[in-house]
Amino acid sequence: MAGFFAKLKEGLTKTRQNFVGKVEEVFTGRKKIDEELYEELEEVLITSDVGVNTSFELVERLRKEVKQRKISDPNELTGVLQELIAELLGEETGIAFAKQGPSIILVVGVNGVGKTTTIGKLANWLKKDGKRVLLAAGDTFRAAAIDQLEVWGERSGAEVIKQREGADPAAVAYDAVQAAKSRNVDVVIVDTAGRLHNKVNLMEELRKVKRVMEREIPGAPHEVLLVLDATTGQNALQQAKLFQEVAGVTGIVLTKLDGTAKGGVVIGIQGETRIPVKWIGIGEGMEDLRPFVPEDFAAALFGKQDKEESF
Structure with a gap:
C-alpha cells in the first residue's frame, strides 16, 4: 500500500x-517581477478557493520576501510561495485531551460532510492508540444518523450511547x-445535528449540550x-465562519480532499479563521x-518528491 504522503500527493492531483x-x-516565461505579475497571482489565488483576504495576505508576504531576498527571477517564486503557504498553515496541532478523567470531543458540521464517518474513523x-472510546449519538434529529453511528461503532469497536429519535441531545450527552466516568473511558466523541436552517436553534442546542457536559466535567468539551x-x-x-461564531x-x-480541485480551501480556512486544521480525509x-x-x-500540494514517512 502506498505511504500516506504518496496518497496525499495523489489525492491532491486535481487541486x-x-x-x-x-x-x-x-x-x-516572464522576464521580470512586476505589478502585473502580482495582480495575476492574486486573481489565481482568489479563483482557487484561497479566499480574498488570504490571497491579499499571501501576495503581500510574497512582495516582502522578494524585496528582502532581492529576487529578480520569476521562476524562483513558486518555491517561495510554497514556503509562505506552509508558514500560513502553521504548526501541526494535535487533539487537546483532558489532564485527568475522560476527554470530551464535540463534533459539529452540516449534514452530508461526512461527520458520522469522521467520528468512526477518529x-x-x-482505539489503535490504546484509548478507550465511547460514542454519543447526539444527532437525534435523524434516525439514520443514530443507525449510522452504531455501524461505525461496531467497525471501530467503540460502544455507542443513544436514545430514541427526537430525544434531547443534551440528555444523550x-x-x-x-x-x-463509570467505565473509565478515555475519550467521548459526541455527534451533533447538522441542520443549519435555523441558526438560533442550533446555537441554543449546542450551548445546552456544552453546558451539560461542562457541569459534569469541568473544562468539557475539551x-x-x-x-x-x-x-x-x-x-x-462560510460554514467555518458560522460555526466558529x-x-x-x-x-x-x-x-474528501481526494479527487477535488478545491483543496486550496485549506489555505483559505486557516488564513480567514485562524482555526487550525487538525485532521484530513x-x-x-x-x-x-x-x-x-x-x-x-x-x-x-506542490508535487514534491516522496519522502520518508513517520506514518
Missing part, C-alpha cells in the same frame, strides 16, 4: 492542476458523560471539531483520516 498549475503559468485511530467537505470550496469557508470551534477536520478507508501536517500538505 495541484487547478491551483499550482495556474500559479506556475503566472510565473513562467474512534478507530484513538449527559448519559454518555456518566457512562464514561475539543470542538468542525467537519467540512473540501469539495464545497468557498461554501466550506456559534460553537466555539477549536479545530477543523477537512474531508483523503479516501473512503478506515485509515484514510489522518492528523494534518501543514509542511507535508504544502509539499504534496
